[in-house]
Amino acid sequence: MTDPSTYRPAPGSIPTDPGVYKFRDPAGRVVYVGKAKNLRARLSNYFQDLSQLHPRTRQMVTTAASVEWTVVASEVEALQLEYTWIKRFDPRFNVKYRDDKTYPVLAVSTGERIPRAFFYRGPRRKGVRYFGPYSHAWAVRETLDLLTRVFPVRTCSKGVYNRHETLGRPCLLGYIDKCSAPCVGKVSEEEHREIVHGFVRFMAGHTDAVIRDLSAQMHEAAAAMDFEKAARLRDDLQAVQKITEQQAVVLGDGTDADVVGVHADELEASIQMFHVRAGRIRGQRGWIVERTADSDEELAELVQNFLIQFYSDAVEQENITADTEQKVARRGVDQLSHNSTPWSRDDGVHQVVPREVLVDVEPEDAKHTKQMLSDLRGAQVDLRIPQRGDKKALLETVQKNAKDALRQHKMKRISDLTARSQALQELQEALGLEQAPLRIECTDISHIQGTDVVASLVVFEDGLAKKSDYRRFKIKEAAGDGHSNDVASIAEVTRRRFLRYKEDALAMPEEPDEARFADESAPKREQRFAYPPQLFVVDGGAPQVAAAQEVLDELGVVDVALIGIAKRLEEVWIPGDDEPLILPRNSQAMYLIQQLRDEAHRFAIQFHRQQRSKRMRESELDKVHGLGDARRKELVKHFGSVKKLKQASVEDIAQVRGFGPKLAQACFDALHPE
Template structure:
C-alpha cells in the first residue's frame, strides 16, 4: 500500500486548466482515468487526509504509485480524451458497463459493394449501419421478412452470394421476389445500394414520405388501369404498415429520442436505454456495472453517455436525450453530443407528460434488470458452491459454512432499537427462518442506556446471547423456559418441540458461521457472547460497510477478499438482507409509535386534518411551538380546534406545564380531578412516565 504523499506533485506543478489525468500503480499500469475542468483543484482533492476520502477513492490513491496529466483546450476535448483512454487502458477503478445480456441488432453492411441485411450481435463494426438493439432475434427476422417485398435487399451470406454468382442462378429469395438478385446481375450495384439506403431511411423513422409516395404511385397505376401494379403496391403498403405496427407508438409527436434510466445500490448499477424513433420504440438495451469508484447517479449517466455514443456515427445520436440526472457540468457533455451528431442535441430530465411516463417505464425496466442480475448470480449452484468454498478458505474454516446467520442492529437516535437475524442455507435465503428481536436493554444484569456510543456493540452482545441461549435450551430438550433469561421472544415460548408438527423449533439448528454487520467492536461483542455461553464450534466474522473488509475475532487486521470474489458477494448479500430486514422492522415500530402521538388524543380531529397540520408545519416539534393563531391558518382548522390542539400538545411537552386536554386549563398541582376528566389518572404522572420511558430507550 503506497503513501499518496510519496508521489504527490509539488506545489505549482499542476496547471490550472482543463485536462485528463491518469493514476498508475507500481507496475506502471493505468488504474484510473479522470477529467477535470481544473487539474489543480481536482488532483489536490486526492491528496487530502485519507480519513476524509471516500473508501473507494482511498483504496485507489493508496494503490497508485504515480499520477500524470495531459492539458487540453476545452472541457469537450477532455471528455473525448477521457473516453479514449478508458477504452485503451481499461482501468480497474473506472466504471465499466457490460451488457446484461446479448442484444441482437438489425445491421446493414453499407461498407460492402452489395450491402447485406442481417442480424448482428457483439461490438459494432465500421461501415455497418445498426438499428435496435431488439429484445429477440425473431422480432428482427419478422420485420425484415415483411420489408423485403418492398426493399428486396440481399440477405445471403458471402458464401451463398459467391456460389449463386458462379452458377448464374439466384437463391430461393430471388425467385420469390424477396431479393433483387444482384448476384446474377438483375440490378446494378448502384441500384442495389439505392434499395439498401431506402431500407435504412425507412428503419430510421422516415416512413411518412415513403408511404405517401407509394400511395401516389398506387393511385396513378389504378387510374392508368395497371391493376396488377396497383395491387402489388397496395400489398407493399400493407406490409410496411404491419412492420411499423410491431413497434407501438409511445410519443405522439413523432419524437426521435433516447431515454436512459439508472437503478443502483451501494455495489452495482443497471442502466436501461429505450431508443425511440418517429415516436416508436425501435430498440432497447441494458448494461450492468460494479461501482468500483465513488460515483453518483449523474456520474453513472455521464459514463453511460460516453459508452453509448462514443463509437456512434452522427446518425446514431438523436435530437433529444432524456436522463434521470444531468451530468455536472452539463455543458461539455451536451456540446460533445452535438459535435457527434453535427447538430444540436437536447440533454434534459423529463418533468411532465408522456416523456416522463415513458421514463418511468424505462426506470422499472432498469430495476428489474438489476434484480434479475443479482438473482442470476445468486441462483447459480456452481457460483454458490464456489462462494462458500472461498469463504471457508478466507476464514480458515474446516468446511464450507452451509448455514450462515447474519445479525444487524437498527435504531433511530437510540430509540426503537431492534435486531434482525437472517438465515442463508447453501447460499440461498431461508426466509422462513428469519427472526427479529426487540432489544430489551439488558445484558445479564447490566442496564443499557441507549444514546451512548456503545449501543450497537451492547445490543449485538444481547441479541447473540439471546439467540444462542435459546439454542442451548432447545439442545437440552428440557422444556423448561426462563422467559426473562432468554429474552421472552414470543414465537419460541412453549418448549423446544413444536406441538403441532413435532419438529424441532428453528433455534435448534446452529449455524456454522455467524456474520455481524459491523467491524471489530461488533465482532468482539458477538464472540464474547458465545464464549460466555461456552459455545466454541461456531465461527464469527463481521463485514464492515465502508471498505467491505471481513473482520475476525482477536485479529488486528481485517481479511480483504478480492473485489471479484463470489465469497465477498455472498457475504455482502447476506449483510444487505439483514440490514433490510432490520430497518423494515424498525420503521414499523417507529410508525406505530408516531401514530399513537398527542394528536391522536384530540377529540374530533380526523386523519385528514392531522395530516394537514403535519404537512403545514413540517413536524410535530414545529406544530407544538406554534400559536393558536398560526394553527388557525391551516385549512379546515377552526379556532376551537386550534385551541384544543395547542392544549393537547402543551400537555404532551416534556417538562412543560400539565394541561387538562378536555378543557385546555393549566393545572398547577398536576392533578386532574376524576369528576372533571372522567379518569383518575394525573397528567403529571403521565409526563413522568413518558420521561422514564424515554430514558429506557
C-alpha cells in the same frame, strides 16, 4: 508496492489550469487517466494519508510509479483528451462500462458490394449499419421477415450467395419475391442498392414516406383494375404498419431523445438507456459498471464519463461507416449522390446524438458535458433532468429497468453454481475457516427513531436463500425506552436465536431409533434451528460484532464464526480485530456477503412496515367502544386497508358483518376526528 511519496511532484510544480493526467506503473504502462478543472487541487488528493483513500484509489497510487499531466485550454478539451487517452491506453484502474447483456440487432452490411441484412449479436464492425438493439432475438427475425416483403434485400450469407451465383438460379426467397435475387441478375447492383437505401431509411425512422408511397401505389393499382398487384401492395402495407405499431408512441410530440436512468448500490451501478426517435422507442441498452466510491459526487462523475464515452464511440463508429460507404461509392458501385443517401453523415450523427438527453442524475460538469455533446452532434443538445409530464414518466420507467437489471445481474452471479462455490471458498480462505460456510445466517435491525424496532434473520444454504428458515423478531429489551440502540438490539437477536438453537439441539433424539418409536400423537415441533450456521453475519461494525460475540461467549457457542458488514466501504469486521478485512470489490465472496446483507435489510424493512401499519391501524380503532379483535379484523378484511376504510361512509361500514348503524357511526367518528 510503491510508496506514493517517492514520486509525488514538488510543491508548487503542478499548474492550477484544467488538464488531463496519467499515472504510470514502473514498466511505463498507463494505469489511470483522469481530468481536472484544477490539476493541482485534484492531484494533491492522491498524495494524502493512504488510510484516508478509497481502497481502489489506494491500490492505484501504490501500483503507479510516476504521474504526468497535460494542460489544456478549456474543460471541454479536458473531457475530449481524457476520452482519447482512455481509448488509446485502456488503463486498468479506469471504470469499465460493460453491457449487462449482448443485445441482438438488425445489421446491414453497407460496405459490401452487394449489401445484405442479417441478424447479429456481438461487437460492432466497420462497414455495417446497426439498428436496435432489440430485447428479443425473435423480434429481429420477425422485423426482417416482414420488411423483406416491401424491401426484398439480400439476406443470405456470402457462401450461399456465391453458390447460387454459380448455379445461375435463385434460392427459395428469390422465387417467392422476398429477395430481389441480385445473384442471378434479376436486379442490377445499383437497383439492389436502391432497395437497400429504402430499407435503411425505413429502419432509421423515415416510415411515413414508405407508408404514403405504398398507399398511393395500392390505390393506383386498384384504379387500373390490377387487383392482384393491389392485393400484394395491401399486404405489404399491413406488414409495414405492423412494424411501426410494435414501436409504441411514448412522446406524442415526436421527440428525438435518449433517456438515461441509473440505479446503484455500494459496489455497482446499472445504467439503462432508451432510444426514442420520432416519439417511439427504437431500442434499449444497458450497462453494469463497478463503482469506485459510494457518494453522489462519484455517481455524477460516472454519468458524465458514460455520456462522453458512449456518444463519442457512437459518432466515431458512424464516421467509420460513412467513410466505408464513400469508398464503395467511389468504386462506382453506388451511382447515387452521397448527399441524398439516407445514411449520410449528418443524418447518421443526428440519429446517434439526439436533440435531447434526459437523465436522472445530473453529470458532474453538466455545462461542459452539454457543450461536448453539442459539438459531436453539430447542433444544440439539451441535457437535463425532466421534472414533469410524459418525459418524467418515461424516465421513471427507465429507472425501474435499471433497478431490475442490477438485481438480475446480481442474482445471475450468485445463482451460478460455479460462482457460489467460488464465493464460499473465498470466504473460507479470507476468514480462516476450517470448512466452507455452507449455512450462513444474517441479521439486520429496522426502526424509525426507536419506534417499532424489529429484526430479521435470513438464511442462505450453499449460497442460495432458504426462505423457509427466515425469522422475524420484535425487539423488546433494547427498545423499551423508545430510543434506538442497534448494539443492544443485535445482542438481543443473537441471544434469542442461539437460545433457540440450544433448545432445539437438546430436544433432538440422541439415537436415530428413538425417532421411530416416538409417540405420533404428541405435538411435533419443527427443529430447523437445531443446527448452527457455520457463519453468522450482523449488519454493523466493530460495536455490533463485539456485542454479538459477547452473547456467543455467554451461551458457550464456540462452533460459529462471526463477522459484521459495515455499509460505508463494505468492510468486514472480525471479533477482536482493530482493523477491518477488505474483500476485493469484484470478488464472488463480496457479492455473496452483499446479497446476504441486502436480503436481511429488505426482510427487516418489510416487517417494520407491517408493524408500523398495524400500530397505526390499532391506535385509531382502539378508541371505538365495543369494537373487539374479531370485528376489527372483519372491518380491515372487508375494506382491505386503512386508507380505503377512511374513504368509506357510515353506510358502507354498516354493511360489514356484525356492524350496526351505531357502531358504524362510532368507527367513522374515530377515523375522522374533528
